[in-house]
Amino acid sequence: MTKPIIAITLGDPAGVGPEIVVKALKNKEVYKACNPLVIGDTGVLEKALNITNISLGLKAVSKPEEGKYSLGTIDFIDLNNIDINTLEFGKVQAQSGKAAFDYLSYAINLALDKKVTAIATTPLNKESFKAAGVPYIGHTEVLESLTNTKNPLTMFEVKGLKVFFYSRHVSLRNACELITKEGIEEFAVRCEKALKVLGIEKPHMAIAGLNPHSGEHGLFGDEEVKYIYPAVESLHEKGVDINGPIGADSVFHQALLGKYDAVLSLYHDQGHIATKMVDFERTISLTNNMPFLRNSVDHGTAFDIAGTGKVSEVSMIEAILLAAKYGPGFLK
Template sequence: MTKNKPIIGITMGDPAGIGPEIILKSVKHNKVKDCNLVVIGNMDVMSKVKDLIKIEDVQLNKISQVSEGKFQEGVLDVLHMDNINIDELVPGKVQSMAGNAAFEYVVKAVELALNKEIVGIATAPLNKEAMKAAGHHFPGHTEILAHYTDTKNYAMLLYDESLKVIHVSTHVSLRKAIDTLHKDRVASVIEIANETLKKLGYDSPRIGVAGINPHAGEGGLFGDEEEQEIIPAIERKQKEGVQVEGPISPDTIFLRAKQGDYDIVVAMYHDQGHIPLKLIGFHSGVNVTAGLPIIRTSVDHGTAFEIAWKGIANEESMVQSIELAKILSTK
């Protein structure tokens, strides 16, 4: 690491979860190269987890602003926020103190990114229940980031080398996802997918759009959402020169994408896209909030309270998140 490399900010996530561990392991194994890292979190938590899981070849450096970072090999700079009483923190438990801290790390990271002190954010997982207990009523990272960057048009994109999925709706009930499906939103997500993949090096991304009903409605036999909302959106983007096809039956489109027919799939709702991605890339998948004015990537898993602070968490998704944030920052 050197001073002239891009700086990626890593939010520590919920202090009671696996976030501190997977961050430390990402540095320990030296898997992240060609960028500088700064953790936005709590030094007491990072130090305690470091000792518990016996990571001895990583030195923690406490800083109060990004410019104080050492950015040296074997050193992890931690921008300390004094929002955790380490004596009261219980690993693997939902706590309002931890939920509030995780929320504050994200808000601080957004501030740093908007001020160009860091080029992107890679987020460790937070716990929605803990965050709600602290009085922060956001469904997740995506909505926090959109709110604090004043972004109206955004989408959740899940990235794995073998499959990429972007969502029309995410953290809403299945009934609401169907009832609020609209051609303008579908067209917008197709465009976001197209622009994001271009940033990742795809000259002309091939986009496949899933139907929302079985067999993509089967010509109206199983629902008319495809004909009323999805097809008009696809035709609109085709006229604008986007290489997009659909709607395609949800039970085959992900296989076709994995086999190489499409570079990305537009999924209509949360589980339609998450299930195939997590089946294929649970440890390697990355969550990208596409459409923001800042770069944000994240692990595609939760806080894993059941294994927190035990030294057995898999850091691969964290490594991939940092790598992808670095790639996006250079485009």
């Protein structure tokens, strides 16, 4: 059986992205699961190998089918877009923001053309994007625009626990204001569809409560009474298997133990804290509801340790392996 080709972007060259990529690509399990293809820059990769004291060959290719994909050599597409002599680790730079965008957009186009199965991304820096004049905030916004996808669906996975996010980068006040009966219903239907693509035929989901103890029937907060309970009842009528709202202090643990296939988190930190406390390094972000799968490490550019070789590659390995596991399902 042909192994899936996973496009791996270097992210912001001034961050830890290149280091975690070269570290991950010395792992034999990665090559057992897929054919990894890096989208990056020769000088950046050479620098990362030097920093991490890793001895791997580099093979530049012009298209995915030219790769040999054997442990010991990194196959990569060289966009030649960084002046390595002026690159400064741990600093916001326009050239780094532009390069990170170029890597990502190139990988997206490969995936849209079905030249690669999925994408595994490394961190970029929002300030570097801004310095470069890139008109997007981050990965999700770029993916949304370049794939013409309305509101891509973010899911975290760690040790089998799957968590979807109703809202992402908005204030807590705005996150509460965004909750509506119609919004919850539409969100749950999309989550169910995403789980089926990931291979779960009959998803059993739970939705977390917004307020402590789900508001205790309106004693402290009425969002559950006004919007969430009615949405769940309506979803049941449509045949969607979903429980809740269930207090956020217990529902994630229940799902980790296998009671639910996924939890619907109602705002950013609610689900982020729940997953990252299970295992920070192995919490992986998956972007669903697109023509292909995009996975990402769930940490930032770590400018404070960039260029030192200290960063762990565990999250990068996990992201690549999950891309290989789930990516083919998006192409059916």
